[in-house]
Amino acid sequence: MISPISKRGVMGSTYDWVVVGSGINGLATAVVLASAGRSVIVLERNAAPGGAVRTEELTLPGFRHDLFATNLNLFAGSPFFAEYGDDLVRHGLAFAPSDKPFSSVFPDGRFVGVSTDMAATLDMVGAMSVADAEAWTGLADWFGEVAPHLFPLLGTTLPSVQAARALFDGSRALGWTWPLDLARLVMQSSREFVEEHFESREVQALCASWGMHLDFPPDAPGGALFPFLETFASNFNGMVLGLGGANTIIDALVSLLESRGGALGLSSDVASITIEDDRAVGVELATGERISARGGVVANLTPKVLFGRLVPSANLTPRFNRQVAAYRHAPAAFMVHLAMSGLPGWSAGDEVKDWAYVHIGPYLEDMGLAYQQAVGGLLPERPTLVVGQPTAVDPSRAPEGKHVLWVQVRVVPSTIRGDAAGEIAATSWGDAKEPYADRVIELIEEHAPDVASKILGRHVLSPEDLEAYNPNLIGGDSLGGSHHPMQFAGLRPFPGWTKYRTPIEGLFMCGASTWPGAGVGAGSGYLLGKRLVGKRSSLFCR
Secondary structure, three states, X not given: OOOOOOHHHHOXXXXXXXXXXXXXXXXXXXXXXXXXXXXXXXXXXXXXXXXXXXXXXXXXXXXXXXXXXXXXXXXHOOHHHXXXXXXXXXXXXXXXXXXXXXXXXXXOOOEEEEOOOHHHHHHHHHHHOHHHHHHHHHHHHHHHXXXXXXXXXXXXXXOOHHHHHHHHHHHHHHOOOHHHHHHHHHHOOHHHHHHHHOOOXXXXXXXXXXXXXXXXXXXXXXXXHHXXXXXXXXXXXXXXXXXXXXXXXXXXXXXXXXXXXXXXXXXXXXXXXXXXXXXXEEEEEOOOXXXXXXXXXXXXXXXXXXXXXXXXXXXXXXXXXXXXXXXXXXXXEEEEEEEEOOOOOOOOXXXXXXXXXXXXXXXXXXXXXXXXXXXXXXXXXXXXXXXXXXXXXOHXXXXXXXXXXXXXXEEEOOOOOEEOXXXXXXXOHHHHHHHHHHHHHHHHHOOOOOXXXXXXXEEEEOHHHHHHHOOOOHHHOOOXXXXXXXXXXXXXXXXXXXXXXXXXXXXXXXXXXXXXXXXXXXXXXXXHHHHHHHOOHHHHOO
């Protein structure tokens, strides 16, 4: 158990860097800084670190639930892990790998799953369509060719000389059309991508369901890249969860940070960024205590939490204030955590119990309709469900013979205007969340009729609950802001303010609202940390 730093330890303290927010990116930046010999403290308003990576016994004793994020693939494949992975393992990090990462079930009882056994995957895809199995092989081969050139680009600051060099190197290896091929993929909707390659509705939905993990319904431009990457990265590498819970990452990061001289302050609510002569020089806590920062302040916060709350609008230009006001958040997520006497009895067969994720969409049109209902303020009648079966991968998360289910609903409205099904009259999440969770269970039971009878305990997190746990999850947006093209890549979070800079000298941003966006990858924290130890902050701010 990590204890808060003492009041005496905070008062009047001075560090090279102060990091606000102990999410994975804030901790990653702090580890990079501490490893370079900088004195650093991470401040967290909650009594436990982790941001959107938390594991708790929500339902019953002995049942460990990942409250928010659970898939740790991005972290396991990240540049941060490549550099610090051995150290993190020595500090307790442990993964639970799955060779059967994701699948989809359909109303007619059919099932298709993706595993690291390519032959088995092709058999399942081929059962839907022989032509689709051939197309799958072709896409898998293409993924193998482009991945060595695409992933380095995704792990590079945008825009940058390094990114241009990665594109150039890719063109030399793949041909001069590579930047055009990439641009086409990036601009495609997930529907355009899957319909171009697959003929069966089931295989199309199997891939396109990954778009719903972000804020990409099938027909939104820009939605193809993530389904392509996640589908075939999972096909080749599987999925990893955290052994005992996703917070194994957080525990190891904190332990590594402290071993290198860094500090963590829990229950330390930052009320404002201290600005002198247009430069961030520290923070003031809600208690009135001040912490000074010689180098500057790193905010692992979304723009609307940082600007206007911790940094007064008066310190910013009118144009920048307009950019903050215009920053768009994605539709909300909704979580249902279940303690179970057993895994669902899937109608498609017992083999479904082996998969880490089971998607219930079921088809492209259903996903599109659910998204439109949510953005229109309606509780979707049939939302897309991601049913995680973590104890199929990691039995240690529940008592022997018991299980947990991790159910994420993609997507719901932040503010309820009505119910698309006309069944739930409540328009406040406090009144609507349990009836809506009942609907979620009913939808799962269409594919696994025994689910309700196996539930031992239930804990529901509405969009309001998500934001209460973590203020960065504004309106229940678990992504740190929309990933649509006008707010992604070199435009994230705002045009002219990439590379983690802000208009305040010495104040930097990281987290899901900055490139490379959402996910447990530590990408922005790592890139920012490297820039801060490689250049003086005064140069970086220009």
